[in-house]
Amino acid sequence: xxxxxxxxxxxxxxxxxxxxxxxxxxxxxxxxxxxxxxxxxxxxxxxxxxxxxxxxxxxxxxxxxxxxxxxxxxxxxxxxxxxxxxxxxxxxxxxxxxxxxxxxxxxxxxxxxxxxxxxxxxxxxxxxxxxxxxxxxxxxxxxxxxxxxxxxxxxxxxxxxxxxxxxxxxxxxxxxxxxxxxxxxxxxxxxxxxxxxxxxxxxxxxxxxxxxxxxxxxxxxxxxxxxxxxxxxxxxxxxxxxxxxxxxxxxxxxxxxxxxxxxxxxxxxxxxxxxxxxxxxxxxxxxxxxxxxxxxxxxxxxxxxxxxxxxxxxxxxxxxxxxxxxxxxxxxxxxxxxxxxxxxxxxxxxxxxxxxxxxxxxxxxxxxxxxxxxxxxxxxxxxxxxxxxxxxxxxxxxxxxxxxxxxxxxxxxxxxxxxxxxxxxxxxxxxxxxxxxxxxxxxxxxxxxxxxxxxxxxxxxxxxxxxxxxxxxxxxxxxxxxxxxx
Amino acid sequence: xxxxxxxxxxxxxxxxxxxxxxxxxxxxxxxxxxxxxxxxxxxxxxxxxxxxxxxxxxxxxxxxxxxxxxxxxxxxxxxxxxxxxxxxxxxxxxxxxxxxxxxxxxxxxxxxxxxxxxxxxxxxxxxxxxxxxxxxxxxxxxxxxxxxxxxxxxxxxxxxxxxxxxxxxxxxxxxxxxxxxxxxxxxxxxxxxxxxxxxxxxxxxxxxxxxxxxxxxxxxxxxxxxxxxxxxxxxxxxxxxxxxxxxxxxxxxxxxxxxxxxxxxxxxxxxxxxxxxxxxxxxxxxxxxxxxxxxxxxxxxxxxxxxxxxxxxxxxxxxxxxxxxxxxxxxxxxxxxxxxxxxxxxxxxxxxxxxxxxxxxxxxxxxxxxxxxxxxxxxxxxxxxxxxxxxxxxxxxxxxxxxxxxxxxxxxxxxxxxxxxxxxxxxxxxxxxxxxxxxxxxxxxxxxxxxxxxxxxxxxxxxxxxxxxxxxxxxxxxxxxxxxxx
Ligand SMILES: [Zn+2]
Ligand SMILES: [Zn+2]
Numbered sequence: 023x024x025x026x027x028x029x030x031x032x033x034x035x036x037x038x039x040x041x042x043x044x045x046x047x048x049x050x051x052x053x054x055x056x057x058x059x060x061x062x063x064x065x066x067x068x069x070x071x072x073x074x075x076x077x078x079x080x081x082x083x084x085x086x087x088x089x090x091x092x093x094x095x096x097x098x099x100x101x102x103x104x105x106x107x108x109x110x111x112x113x114x115x116x117x118x119x120x121x122x123x124x125x126x127x128x129x130x131x132x133x134x135x136x137x138x139x140x141x142x143x144x145x146x147x148x149x150x151x152x153x154x155x156x157x158x159x160x161x162x163x164x165x166x167x168x169x170x171x172x173x174x175x176x177x178x179x180x181x182x183x184x185x186x187x188x189x190x191x192x193x194x195x196x197x198x199x200x201x202x203x204x205x206x207x208x209x210x211x212x213x214x215x216x217x218x219x220x221x222x223x224x225x226x227x228x229x230x231x232x233x234x235x236x237x238x239x240x241x242x243x244x245x246x247x248x249x250x251x252x253x254x255x256x257x258x259x260x261x262x263x264x265x266x267x268x269x270x271x272x273x274x275x276x277x278x279x280x281x282x283x284x285x286x287x288x289x290x291x292x293x294x295x296x297x298x299x300x301x302x303x304x305x306x307x308x309x310x311x312x313x314x315x316x317x318x319x320x321x322x323x324x325x326x327x328x329x330x331x332x333x334x335x336x337x338x339x340x341x342x343x344x345x346x347x348x349x350x351x352x353x354x355x356x357x358x359x360x361x362x363x364x365x366x367x368x369x370x371x372x373x374x375x376x377x378x379x380x381x382x383x384x385x386x387x388x389x390x391x392x393x394x395x396x397x398x399x400x401x402x403x404x405x406x407x408x409x410x411x412x413x414x415x416x417x418x419x420x421x422x423x424x425x426x427x428x429x430x431x432x433x434x435x436x437x438x439x440x441x442x443x444x445x446x447x448x449x450x451x452x453x454x455x456x457x458x459x460x461x462x463x464x465x466x467x468x469x470x471x472x473x474x475x476x477x478x479x480x481x482x483x484x485x486x487x488x489x490x491x492x493x494x495x496x497x498x499x500x501x502x503x504x505x506x507x508x
Numbered sequence: 509x510x511x512x513x514x515x516x517x518x519x520x521x522x523x524x525x526x527x528x529x530x531x532x533x534x535x536x537x538x539x540x541x542x543x544x545x546x547x548x549x550x551x552x553x554x555x556x557x558x559x560x561x562x563x564x565x566x567x568x569x570x571x572x573x574x575x576x577x578x579x580x581x582x583x584x585x586x587x588x589x590x591x592x593x594x595x596x597x598x599x600x601x602x603x604x605x606x607x608x609x610x611x612x613x614x615x616x617x618x619x620x621x622x623x624x625x626x627x628x629x630x631x632x633x634x635x636x637x638x639x640x641x642x643x644x645x646x647x648x649x650x651x652x653x654x655x656x657x658x659x660x661x662x663x664x665x666x667x668x669x670x671x672x673x674x675x676x677x678x679x680x681x682x683x684x685x686x687x688x689x690x691x692x693x694x695x696x697x698x699x700x701x702x703x704x705x706x707x708x709x710x711x712x713x714x715x716x717x718x719x720x721x722x723x724x725x726x727x728x729x730x731x732x733x734x735x736x737x738x739x740x741x742x743x744x745x746x747x748x749x750x751x752x753x754x755x756x757x758x759x760x761x762x763x764x765x766x767x768x769x770x771x772x773x774x775x776x777x778x779x780x781x782x783x784x785x786x787x788x789x790x791x792x793x794x795x796x797x798x799x800x801x802x803x804x805x806x807x808x809x810x811x812x813x814x815x816x817x818x819x820x821x822x823x824x825x826x827x828x829x830x831x832x833x834x835x836x837x838x839x840x841x842x843x844x845x846x847x848x849x850x851x852x853x854x855x856x857x858x859x860x861x862x863x864x865x866x867x868x869x870x871x872x873x874x875x876x877x878x879x880x881x882x883x884x885x886x887x888x889x890x891x892x893x894x895x896x897x898x899x900x901x902x903x904x905x906x907x908x909x910x911x912x913x914x915x916x917x918x919x920x921x922x923x924x925x926x927x928x929x930x931x932x933x934x935x936x937x938x939x940x941x942x943x944x945x946x947x948x949x950x951x952x953x954x955x956x957x958x959x960x961x962x963x964x965x966x967x968x969x970x971x972x973x974x975x976x977x978x979x980x981x982x983x984x985x986x987x988x989x990x991x992x993x994x
Binding site for chain 2 (some may be wrong): 122
């Protein structure tokens with residue numbers, strides 16, 4: 023490869039000064055995704071899909087540990103099904119992709135490509151639930167959904183088709199359904215904190231921004247380095263609205279007919295976008311060891327006269343790490359020099375690099391270099407697997423700490439419209455203030471700087487941070503968290 | 509539940525005399541799948557989806573062991589992309605579902621819901637492949653595809669939307685691509701034989717029945733108990749036709765531009781249909797232990813005065829099996845009697861039932877009952893996990909042997925059109941005969957009894973079974989295997 027194309031390999035945009043362009047460049051050059059020929063669609067490449075598979079593995083395991091059963095419902099929903107719950111149709115109608123023809127024939131009834139599956143799943147829940155013994159019923163599917171939003175494509179954040187999981191459950195009483203809502207919210211929080219190395223906030227969406235038909239929408243919110251909030255996953259308590267619209271009822275222990283309480287909850291590949299945005303830097307992708315494959319790359323440094331010995335030493339180290347279950351790649355390509363390899367694996371986000379040259383070989387050591395901050399340490403080859411495990415844990419902790427630092431101090435108070443605008447304008451982040459609960463009080467903020475109320479506290483009884491609404495001055499009902507969003 | 513509804517639980521159709529109705533009944537009553545409101549679509553319920561997940565786990569593991577990388581491409585393909593390979597467009601045009609509207613707006617270019625993804629994947633392979641070092645490139649995706657065929661719905665066999673995996677690879681030379689084609693065919697054969705407990709035949713499709721644009725289509729064919737053949741998975745060597753149509757080229761070691769040779773290969777949830785059709789019986793579903801979850805159900809048999817002891821004994825046995833990694837369910841429901849439980853778990857296909865009553869408890873034994881044939885044996889509780897493992901292996905072997913018996917002796921010779929018609933008419937199964945290679949010689953058989961040439965031998969140099977074409981009497985080029993199909 024020529025000098026010029028080696029440069030093309032690297033990231034040219036700045037995370038700090040042109041975050042959007044930098045993000046797009048990292049996604050493409052780290053071979054995470056490419057843009058499809060149709061606006062709004064992307065191609066998820068192996069390095070990207072592998073991250074999604076890992077996230078799936080964690081979440082799916084937790085779901086199965088907590089009595090969730092996977093299913094697959096059709097990708098199409100007949101128009102009249104979509105219309106059965108009025109909030110759903112109003113909420114999604116403008117965003118639905120419609121199949122109107124099959125082969126050469128026009129369909130009698132056009133079919134929606136699923137924007138979400140409540141309206142096809144609920145009628146089957148209705149059939150499958152007869153007795154209180156059939157409850158709770160917990161279904162989930164991993165699939166893709168389509169929402170025809172006409173905004174600019176931003177891989178994993180804004181795409182017309184996206185991958186997600188959608189859970190749908192039915193319960194006898196409100197209590198069980200609410201516990202379910204919170205259990206899934208907790209699992210989303212856990213996947214962000216323990217797997218993606220990202221601290222998050224949890225809260226409720228304001229009423230005017232709830233999922234269509236929901237009683238309560240809960241959310242995990244993650245703060246991005248540019249001061250914007252990302253809705254990282256939502257868990258909805260739907261009350262009995264879907265139970266009533268689709269007749270999900272059961273005979274209770276006293277032989278009485280009751281309407282089931284339902285929930286739905288979803289986490290999409292947007293989590294991958296938030297992950298990339300949070301940890302990556304001007305050298306490229308940064309992945310936590312929980313998601314990276316490989317977790318470790320070994321770069322041997324040889325001269326013509328010691329290739330064989332160095333390579334043998336490297337293979338020994340590789341074997342020890344592999345045997346301990348560490349995912350490791352020995353980069354023994356002979357048409358690339360070590361410097362090129364360092365850059366390439368930094369670009370691709372491998373958490374830990376091991377350099378093995380003549381010094382390391384002679385002294386039976388290995389030089390470990392942390393991807394996030396370049397910190398290096400030369401360690402004994404003896405016990406290398408345990409040492410590497412510790413370093414991987416340290417790297418995870420560094421990533422978490424750095425994201426935590428971004429979040430901390432980025433939640434500020436405001437008591438007036440001007441202060442909200444000024445604070446978000448200057449610092450980004452979250453601004454919390456008293457709020458009367460009226461959607462109209464969000465509008466001036468939205469209009470001026472495109473910030474909105476991303477959440478209110480989970481606890482409905484929590485006293486508002488101030489007595490008065492920061493915008494209209496009436497009595498505050500709760501605390502609003504304003505932020506710009508993706 | 510009343511007597512009447514207990515009867516409704518059981519299978520009423522006969523596998524032997526009304527195979528189609530029986531199949532549909534097993535699928536629904538064993539809670540594998542339900543019919544969706546739109547003809548041609550089904551809902552895959554947890555018990556069905558779990559089987560698909562297991563099949564995925566096996567195959568995906570083997571793919572990853574052999575250098576395949578998973579990806580995700582958009583579910584829509586622009587019309588002009590689909591048209592770029594003329595065989596593809598001719599092959600799939602009549603079966604494509606078209607998205608024409610997004611939200612309230614008509615799209616400028618209608619989008620095909622993927623019937624298969626060659627025409628969206630190949631252009632990206634073209635971008636990603638530059639040098640011989642980028643090859644081989646092996647991509648796979650697990651997704652759903654849509655083909656608008658207007659036939660009667662038969663869950664997993666005939667549905668407009670179906671789940672599958674599609675592999676797409678590019679190679680330097682024909683040799684590598686052909687090896688790839690055969691490797692994937694071998695893996696399909698292996699999943700049938702080692703996981704689904706079904707022997708299969710492997711062969712090539714006749715030229716007139718190849719995948720559109722393919723040089724060679726290879727197939728695994730499974731014989732169903734009603735004498736029809738199911739195409740269980742196909743692996744295509746595409747030659748350079750897609751490489752040329754989509755410009756997948758690379759610079760070789762001598763700096764020369766070359767066209768890549770490509771393959772594609774797919775296995776769908778039809779495998780589940782074949783599995784159910786093959787092993788199940790008039791009591792309901794039968795699953796091999798490789799796919800069943802649970803593999804074992806424990807039914808305790810108690811009286812009012814010994815419930816606690818029996819249950820304690822059952823829990824001990826359950827714990828021993830669980831600890832050994834056997835998937836086990838202790839059915840301790842107290843509102844169902846043992847007979848009801850036997851029927852229910854037989855219907856749902858659990859391979860091994862363990863009955864534990866006072867005798868078993870007193871003698872420290874357990875009675876094991878095999879689902880496929882009802883064979884029972886009372887065994888020592890000591891070493892129960894190893895004993896159960898052996899029995900599960902025996903059950904797998906029984907299923908395989910029974911399917912093998914169905915296949916053996918069902919491959920017959922014929923030397924004339926009348927003999928083909930008579931033999932398939934009387935026995936079903938495969939009839940092999942000399943064939944001149946002309947599609948026209950298939951037509952009279954197709955027209956008369958809807959049997960077709962399902963395969964010819966893999967080895968192109970194999971001498972035909974007879975010197976003359978059984979239909980037209982000209983010189984035979986190869987051996988044709990005629991059979992009725994699903
Ligand atoms: Zn207000
Ligand atoms: Zn002929």
